[in-house]
Amino acid sequence: MWELALVGFIKVADQRYLKNVRTSSLACGILNVVGNKGGVQMRFTLYDNTFNFLNCHLEAFLNNKKARCNMYSKINREIQDENNGLEADVESDFNYLVGDLNFRMQMKFSEFVSKYTFTDAYK
Secondary structure, eight states: OOSOOOOOOOOGGGGGGEEEEEEEEEEOSGGGTOTTSEEEEEEEEETTEEEEEEEEEOOOSTTOHHHHHHHHHHHHHHSBOTTTOOBHHHHOSEEEEEEEOOOOOSSOHHHHHHHSOOOGGGO
């Protein structure tokens, strides 16, 4: 992958509880070869819980919402656990999707803030 990275750090005291670290990547750019779009994944078990981190760079531009959703589905489907072929998000206890997802708000931020009331817990 060209421009995608996923780096994990762990405290020395927790290292002995870290198991089954696996990484994978999938290019979805031009001809599904170029690495400017796609995903990188890191999975591991820590304290008997399985964590799945997926960093994606999806299709850009306002009108490409369907293409973004399709690209995410492809990445999630094709980056699989090599042991059993299931999608990693199904088998993991905790899933994190991060990156440049390129989804757009359909309103100005000021409109969003005035439209939704936030409780004191979020202030």
